[in-house]
Amino acid sequence: AKTPVRVAVTGAAGQIAYSLLFRIANGDLLGKDTPVILQLLDLPQALNAVNGVVMEIDDCAFPLLAGVVITDDPEVAFKDADIAILVGARPRSKGMERADLLAANAAIFKVQGAALNKAASRDVKVLVVGNPANTNAYIAMKSAPDLPAKNFTAMLRLDHNRALSQLAAKAGVAVSSLEKLAVWGNHSPTMYADYRATTANGESIKAKINDEAWNRDTFLPTVGKRGAAIIEARGLSSAASAANAAIDHVRDWVLGTNGGWVSMGVPSDGSYGVPEGIIFGVPATCENGEYTVVKGIELDEFSKERFKITLDELLSEAEGVADLLK
Ligand code: NDP
Numbered sequence: 001a002k003t004p005v006r007v008a009v010t011g012a013a014g015q016i017a018y019s020l021l022f023r024i025a026n027g028d029l030l031g032k033d034t035p036v037i038l039q040l041l042d043l044p045q046a047l048n049a050v051n052g053v054v055m056e057i058d059d060c061a062f063p064l065l066a067g068v069v070i071t072d073d074p075e076v077a078f079k080d081a082d083i084a085i086l087v088g089a090r091p092r093s094k095g096m097e098r099a100d101l102l103a104a105n106a107a108i109f110k111v112q113g114a115a116l117n118k119a120a121s122r123d124v125k126v127l128v129v130g131n132p133a134n135t136n137a138y139i140a141m142k143s144a145p146d147l148p149a150k151n152f153t154a155m156l157r158l159d160h161n162r163a164l165s166q167l168a169a170k171a172g173v174a175v176s177s178l179e180k181l182a183v184w185g186n187h188s189p190t191m192y193a194d195y196r197a198t199t200a201n202g203e204s205i206k207a208k209i210n211d212e213a214w215n216r217d218t219f220l221p222t223v224g225k226r227g228a229a230i231i232e233a234r235g236l237s238s239a240a241s242a243a244n245a246a247i248d249h250v251r252d253w254v255l256g257t258n259g260g261w262v263s264m265g266v267p268s269d270g271s272y273g274v275p276e277g278i279i280f281g282v283p284a285t286c287e288n289g290e291y292t293v294v295k296g297i298e299l300d301e302f303s304k305e306r307f308k309i310t311l312d313e314l315l316s317e318a319e320g321v322a323d324l325l326k
Helices: 015-025 044-060 098-119 133-142 157-171 205-209 212-224 226-234 239-255 301-321
Strands: 005-010 036-041 065-071 083-086 125-128 152-154 182-184 192-194 262-267 279-287 290-293
Touching: 005 015, 015 036, 015 044, 015 239, 036 044, 044 065, 083 098, 083 133, 083 239, 098 133, 098 301, 125 133, 125 239, 133 152, 133 262, 133 279, 133 301, 152 279, 157 182, 157 192, 157 205, 157 212, 157 239, 157 262, 182 262, 182 301, 192 212, 192 301, 212 226, 239 262, 239 279, 262 290, 279 301
Parallel strands: 005 036, 005 083, 036 065, 083 125, 125 152
Antiparallel strands: 152 262, 182 192, 182 279, 262 279, 279 290
């Protein structure tokens, strides 16, 4: 039998985790032949709720679930973790300034980065979901100097999946036929979903849609503000689709994409003019547990404009936490 894979999840009492944990235990993350151990972290006041979630997980009698750890100590949660999905984050509360939100989260992700540095597998794959996801991943990475920087990623996959579904509907093609979509930048309304290279069954989607006004005035705002639209409609945030995107991101990173492009927030190697280390959404392919950024994509004038907006936002976030990282 295969050795169980240790999957740490933070914010385990939250809404996203309530969708995520059951799917991980069901084998949706790593395949139906890989047992998993869930290592669940939340704040002390949330541990009772985590216990309740674990009662339900027990009641599913998942054949692949080889163990569950419940803790409020990051070093316990991350002990020997092969995968760490960091969902828990401080939400923006009424009257909170952006700087305060950054600072509150910087404190959380500094502690968690240090705990990963100390306790996790040296090959740990880290995905940050909690917002501001890119900057939280950046802080965790900077706080884990003994782990390879490339192990730290942020979730752009929900934006990627949202864009795929909008494109498929507009062009009248199956989502599964779409290839080569890129989502650049920050997981925020400034992200740039770029379908200039996208094909459906080998045919250019841009040529098929042939509507630049739709791209600018409908597609990009719809994808960028989708989270707010779902809160408006549902009264609750888009937790199930966020959990699904987290599964997609990690599964593809571990099991590979077969040459297909996915969008991931990864520390920049300096390509595309993004300063080294900034966690930036890029198209990537995955093979043998490693991602490779797709290089050499030309940016036209419109793309350069969009690229700059999302990069400037990330640079100002990085500047906003610089003092906290000293
Ligand atoms: P959710 O599980 O709904 O969301 C958690 C985080 O994911 C938030 O930062 C949220 O951002 C972000 N997120 C990213 N993409 C999406 C998306 N598409 N839709 C919704 N959210 C998205 O939050 P809950 O409040 O239900 O649960 C959070 C849990 O985390 C709580 O149990 C809390 O105790 C825990 N927590 C744990 C910490 C720790 O372990 N140290 C620290 C802080 C919190 P956004 O805020 O922008 O919606």
